Amino acid sequence: MPQIAWPPLLGTGVAAPRARVGFVMAYQSLYRRYRPQTFSEIRGQRHVVAALQNAVVKGEVGHAYLLHGPRGTGKTTSARVLAKALNCEALGADGEPCGACESCVSIEHGRSFDLHELDAASNNKVEDMRDLLSKVNLGTPGRAKVYILDEVHMLTSQAENALLKTLEEPPAHVTWVLATTEPHKVVETIRSRCQVFELSLLPADEMAEHVRWVVADAGLDVDDDAVEYVVAAGGGSVRDTLSALDRVVAAGGVVAVDDSTEVLLQAIAERNVAGALSAVGEAMSRGRDPRTIGETALVGLRDAFLVAMGAPSPRLSAAQRERAERFAAEVSPAAMTRAMETLGVALVSLRQAPDPRVDLEVALVRICRPESEQGLDGLTMRIEALERQLAGGAVPALAPTVRASPEPSAPQTQQLASEPQDSQQPQEPWAMTTQPEPLQTGGGSPAAAARRRLAQSRGSDPAPAPVASPAADGPPPPVPGSSTARAQKPAAVDPRDLRPATPSDVVAFATEHLGMEASVVIARAKDLLGDDAKERTEDDLVRVWHALIDDQQGTHSVSEPVNEPVNEPVNEPVNEDVDLSDLVDAPDHADQVLEHIADLFPGAEVQSGEPTEKEQ
Numbered sequence: 001m002p003q004i005a006w007p008p009l010l011g012t013g014v015a016a017p018r019a020r021v022g023f024v025m026a027y028q029s030l031y032r033r034y035r036p037q038t039f040s041e042i043r044g045q046r047h048v049v050a051a052l053q054n055a056v057v058k059g060e061v062g063h064a065y066l067l068h069g070p071r072g073t074g075k076t077t078s079a080r081v082l083a084k085a086l087n088c089e090a091l092g093a094d095g096e097p098c099g100a101c102e103s104c105v106s107i108e109h110g111r112s113f114d115l116h117e118l119d120a121a122s123n124n125k126v127e128d129m130r131d132l133l134s135k136v137n138l139g140t141p142g143r144a145k146v147y148i149l150d151e152v153h154m155l156t157s158q159a160e161n162a163l164l165k166t167l168e169e170p171p172a173h174v175t176w177v178l179a180t181t182e183p184h185k186v187v188e189t190i191r192s193r194c195q196v197f198e199l200s201l202l203p204a205d206e207m208a209e210h211v212r213w214v215v216a217d218a219g220l221d222v223d224d225d226a227v228e229y230v231v232a233a234g235g236g237s238v239r240d241t242l243s244a245l246d247r248v249v250a251a252g253g254v255v256a257v258d259d260s261t262e263v264l265l266q267a268i269a270e271r272n273v274a275g276a277l278s279a280v281g282e283a284m285s286r287g288r289d290p291r292t293i294g295e296t297a298l299v300g301l302r303d304a305f306l307v308a309m310g311a312p313s314p315r316l317s318a319a320q321r322e323r324a325e326r327f328a329a330e331v332s333p334a335a336m337t338r339a340m341e342t343l344g345v346a347l348v349s350l351r352q353a354p355d356p357r358v359d360l361e362v363a364l365v366r367i368c369r370p371e372s373e374q375g376l377d378g379l380t381m382r383i384e385a386l387e388r389q390l391a392g393g394a395v396p397a398l399a400p401t402v403r404a405s406p407e408p409s410a411p412q413t414q415q416l417a418s419e420p421q422d423s424q425q426p427q428e429p430w431a432m433t434t435q436p437e438p439l440q441t442g443g444g445s446p447a448a449a450a451r452r453r454l455a456q457s458r459g460s461d462p463a464p465a466p467v468a469s470p471a472a473d474g475p476p477p478p479v480p481g482s483s484t485a486r487a488q489k490p491a492a493v494d495p496r497d498l499r500p501a502t503p504s505d506v507v508a509f510a511t512e513h514l515g516m517e518a519s520v521v522i523a524r525a526k527d528l529l530g531d532d533a534k535e536r537t538e539d540d541l542v543r544v545w546h547a548l549i550d551d552q553q554g555t556h557s558v559s560e561p562v563n564e565p566v567n568e569p570v571n572e573p574v575n576e577d578v579d580l581s582d583l584v585d586a587p588d589h590a591d592q593v594l595e596h597i598a599d600l601f602p603g604a605e606v607q608s609g610e611p612t613e614k615e616q
Contacts, residue, residue: 031072031242034214037108038096039081042074043210043238044202051197052078053095056085061144062195064167064176066152068183069199072237076117078199079148079177083107083115086175087142103142114142121151126158133166136174145174152178153185160187168193201236203314210238211245220245221253228317236315258286261296262323265304268297268339268367269330276364280357290356294347294363298340304328305336332384339367495549500541509545514552524548 036042039049048067055061061082067075084097084104091097097104106112118132136147155163167176167190178194180186202210208231215222226248234241260283267275283293303320306312308328312321328336346363350356495513500506506525510516525544529536 029243030214030218030246031239034217034242036074036077036081037084037099037104039085040096042078042081044206045074045078045199048074048078048197048199051195052082052085056082056091056095057093061086061175063170063174064178064194066178066180066183066186066191066194066196067199068180068186068196070201070237071181072234072239072241073199073201074238075179075199076148076150079146079179080107080115082175082177083112083144083146083148086144086146087112087114112142113140114144115146115148117148117150119150120159121154124155124159126156126162129155129159129162133162136166137171139173143173146177147174148177148179150179151181152190153180153182160190164189164193201315202238203236204231204317204320207231207234207236207238207241207315208317211241214242214245220249222248223253226253228319232317232320258283258288260286260288260293261300264293264297264364265300265323265327268301268364269327271368273365273368276368277361280361280364284357290360291347291350294343294350294360298343298347300324300327301336301340301343304331305333305340308333308336334384335370338370342367496546498545499538500545501538503536503541506541506545506548510548514548516548516552521548524551 039053042049065079065082067078069075081097084099084107085091085095087103087107088097089101089103099105099108103112103114107115116132118128123129123132132147136145170176176194178186178190183191183196183198208227211227211230214220215227222245226245230241230244230248233244260279263282264276264279267273267279280290280293284290300323303313303316303324304327307321307324312324316324331339342363346359349359353359495509498509498513500509503525507518507521510521511518521544524547528544528547529540
């Protein structure tokens with residue numbers, strides 16, 4: 001038999017390239033190579049694993065499951081392990097598949113007739129669903145047939161309707177496992193027919209432990225800095241983390257540090273517009289698009305905001321947590337909230353912007369210079385600046401209301417040296433002059449002080465009224481709270497909202513809003529509270545004030561100020577047969593006094609308080 005002489009190119013010279021090509025084709029990425037094959041290998045989803053294992057052990061496997069969660073959390077992997085457990089020939093006592101029988105090996109290699117995977121994103125029409133349902137009743141070599149329908153939210157409305165009946169009552173040997181990353185798009189009719197489980201992202205510490213195990217098992221030369229980088233890049237997704245580890249290994253274990261996000265956040269904290277715009281330009285020179293830059297900055301803002309609120313995200317690595325804590329220490333939560341809102345609105349507008357970089361840069365300028373914005377944002381920033389200036393010392397509070405007394409003490413004399421004194425002011429607990437009280441350095445009349453207390457209780461802090469200085473020529477300007485000022489601008493305060501703090505406040509309120517004389521108020525107070533000299537509580541004063549308002553209902557509009565002087569004497573003769581003091585002491589003295597005055601002055605129009613003679 002003649003021997004064939006092989007050419008050099010077809011002999012030893014071709015063997016090496018074929019071997020190398022075979023080696024390249026046999027390589028698998030790390031996330032495929034280390035895909036879990038048993039329930040115990042699934043990380044971070046203990047609640048789902050426990051439910052599926054118990055169902056397999058007890059023989060109570062549901063006919064349909066809906067697994068939803070972010071990408072790379074193990075939805076399809078859990079469905080495959082469930083299919084192996086349902087058809088395993090040597091199932092363990094804890095529900096774990098053996099991984100060595102023909103059924104487990106065929107499912108692991110993707111050649112089993114007991115497991116059918118369908119991508120609903122590309123097979124979402126009603127014809128595709130009808131073709132699938134026509135094969136459901138066919139038998140398989142194993143005990144159970146498992147259908148995995150990935151991205152089920154992509155099905156059309158007609159395909160969903162075609163699936164409903166079979167999904168609700170499938171054959172006894174069929175189990176449906178639906179997977180999706182957007183559960184809110186799955187119709188309620190499908191959700192109600194399934195057992196729903198949610199899978200979550202892995203915490204940073206657990207992900208770092210898994211990465212180190214993969215590095216040790218695969219014999220990779222990766223240091224701790226690279227592990228920190230891939231954990232941060234993965235963001236809690238196992239598949240994304242192992243893909244980042246593949247990139248690091250392909251680069252020889254060298255991590256390309258990209259600190260553009262940290263530089264951008266630092267510029268935002270310092271309100272450095274030039275630094276923020278430079279960080280954007282540097283990131284774009286490295287190939288990052290504006291939307292990615294904005295999204296990473298928004299993630300950094302959110303991490304810092306959660307740290308400031310005391311609820312840091314568990315997926316943060318050590319470096320990310322340190323960066324978030326440093327940023328939260330420099331920026332207030334209100335500023336972070338405003339920055340997140342501004343950046344979020346900009347990211348939405350980037351989709352239709354002709355130049356996305358412009359929208360991102362404008363948003364960063366607004367974040368770094370909020371004082372340039374008109375409206376609430378600029379005002380808020382100015383208030384925050386004032387608070388920071390006052391943080392080093394005591395914040396000045398409103399001066400307390402100080403009343404003039406006939407014989408003030410030495411400290412009071414020194415404090416009130418520039419204010420007028422009233423030597424004829426009575427000292428009785430319920431006595432007060434009916435003339436307008438001069439403006440005090442502590443804040444004016446009792447009515448004005450009470451208004452300030454009401455405003456403070458409602459959350460506002462009105463500025464104290466300026467002290468009126470008399471002019472050299474002519475009458476002084478109207479004092480706030482006086483009758484002249486009230487005549488020029490009626491008060492808009494509801495009398496029932498006022499809360500008197502002293503008996504003098506009650507008298508002042510009654511004079512201003514109800515037109516009552518001090519004697520009437522004192523008599524009404526003694527009638528309600530007695531004539532003892534004990535100190536009156538605030539509740540007692542409020543009760544007296546409300547009683548005075550109730551007495552005047554129907555006779556005078558309490559919201560309309562009385563401009564006429566209330567202590568002007570009546571020049572008409574009074575019937576001496578009737579003692580007005582007896583009427584004042586009576587419980588219903590107000591009505592009786594008004595009736596008596598109406599009898600004395602026929603044809604006069606009488607209002608609450610002192611009668612005013614309009615026509616004799």
